Amino acid sequence: MAARRDFTRESLAAGVRAGEKRALARAITLVENSDPLAYELVRDVYPDTGGAYAVGVTGPPGVGKSSLISALVRHVRSANQSVGVISVDPSSPFTQGALLGDRIRLADHFLDPEVFIRSMGTRGHLGGLAEATLQALLVLDAAGKELVFLETVGAGQSEVEVIGIADTVLLVLMPGSGDSIQALKAGIMEIPDVIAINKSDHPAAKTMLNEVRSVLQLDRERAWRPPIVLTEATRGENVPELWEKVEAHRAFLEAEGLLEQRRRENLAREVFAVASARAKSHLEQAVAGDPELRRLLDEVQSRELDPLTAVREIMEKVFNVHAEEHSDGDGNHRPDTH
Numbered sequence: 587m588a589a590r591r592d593f594t595r596e597s598l599a600a601g602v603r604a605g606e607k608r609a610l611a612r613a614i615t616l617v618e619n620s621d622p623l624a625y626e627l628v629r630d631v632y633p634d635t636g637g638a639y640a641v642g643v644t645g646p647p648g649v650g651k652s653s654l655i656s657a658l659v660r661h662v663r664s665a666n667q668s669v670g671v672i673s674v675d676p677s678s679p680f681t682q683g684a685l686l687g688d689r690i691r692l693a694d695h696f697l698d699p700e701v702f703i704r705s706m707g708t709r710g711h712l713g714g715l716a717e718a719t720l721q722a723l724l725v726l727d728a729a730g731k732e733l734v735f736l737e738t739v740g741a742g743q744s745e746v747e748v749i750g751i752a753d754t755v756l757l758v759l760m761p762g763s764g765d766s767i768q769a770l771k772a773g774i775m776e777i778p779d780v781i782a783i784n785k786s787d788h789p790a791a792k793t794m795l796n797e798v799r800s801v802l803q804l805d806r807e808r809a810w811r812p813p814i815v816l817t818e819a820t821r822g823e824n825v826p827e828l829w830e831k832v833e834a835h836r837a838f839l840e841a842e843g844l845l846e847q848r849r850r851e852n853l854a855r856e857v858f859a860v861a862s863a864r865a866k867s868h869l870e871q872a873v874a875g876d877p878e879l880r881r882l883l884d885e886v887q888s889r890e891l892d893p894l895t896a897v898r899e900i901m902e903k904v905f906n907v908h909a910e911e912h913s914d915g916d917g918n919h920r921p922d923t924h
């Protein structure tokens with residue numbers, strides 16, 4: 587292989603816009619590493635984004651998310667759509683390109699120039715999962731991918747950071763995913779747009795289907811009732827039917843003018859989530875690096891200082907945010923006049 591020429595900001599943006607795999611791979615690595623060049627790149631290409639349709643794929647470990655994405659990619663490639671896939675692994679700091687399992691399951695598509703597949707680790711990322719996912723999606727969007735799949739493992743809260751930007755959320759379950767049913771029932775997990783019950787070759791698949799159905803029936807108010815599809819990813823069974831449901835959801839959003847609204851809400855929430863994550867890591871770093879701030883924590887622990895006084899001092903010192911003065915006799919708060 588030739589010596590690796592590195593990209594400049596301009597050549598990287600040009601490569602990304604042209605959809606070159608090498609430029610995309612480099613860009614995603616930069617995103618993964620919170621490199622300033624990634625930030626500049628996305629800033630440069632952001633006006634060209636908004637064309638990609640993002641499908642978030644989530645579900646418990648090992649249910650067949652990657653296998654199903656691979657089968658869906660095969661299906662949409664027959665209709666010639668260009669595709670990007672980002673698998674976000676919340677537990678790994680860096681993946682160096684691909685997890686072994688994904689490499690095998692998605693290998694069929696590696697020679698296809700219109701398909702870009704990449705696993706991404708984000709642990710320790712300054713802006714958290716949300717930032718890394720958002721930036722990666724924007725890179726693939728700017729590269730002209732018509733469809734982008736965002737895969738992440740989860741059945742509770744953390745995956746929301748990854749799929750929160752998605753236009754359609756596909757939840758993948760398999761026979762035995764009882765915890766997820768409980769999470770749906772309890773409202774811990776948001777109701778997805780489409781549900782696949784994968785591994786339909788398993789004898790308990792029908793039972794699972796009925797359980798999911800009965801949970802969803804508790805909620806009859808929705809304008810969009812999430813369809814449930816039994817699939818067998820490894821043999822491609824019912825994959826076209828699953829894709830039809832994803833497209834039906836997209837058509838529903840577009841017909842009702844909801845897609846634009848959802849995207850606006852998603853983007854606003856992402857900006858807020860990333861800003862919050864950054865504020866949090868800024869705070870943690872500031873406290874770790876400042877003996878005086880650490881001393882406040884010690885003093886709280888030894889009961890020399892009350893917790894909220896410590897909070898106020900930290901907020902003042904780290905964020906320059908001044909606490910309100912105590913309320914006066916009428917119960918009105920006097921804002922601090924710094």
Ligand SMILES: Nc1nc2c(ncn2[C@@H]2O[C@H](COP(=O)(O)OP(=O)(O)OP(=O)(O)O)[C@@H](O)[C@H]2O)c(=O)[nH]1
Pocket residue numbers: 646647648649650651652653654687691739784785786787788817818819820821
């Ligand atoms: N029997 C059966 N096995 C399947 C099916 N789909 C996937 N598998 C197998 O299930 C295992 C996990 O599949 P993956 O696609 O890696 O699952 P995943 O949800 O992406 O896994 P993580 O990303 O590690 O959470 C693999 O051994 C697949 O071959 C299916 O429809 N039937």
Ligand SMILES: [Mg+2]
Pocket residue numbers: 651652653673688737
């Ligand atoms: Mg996977």
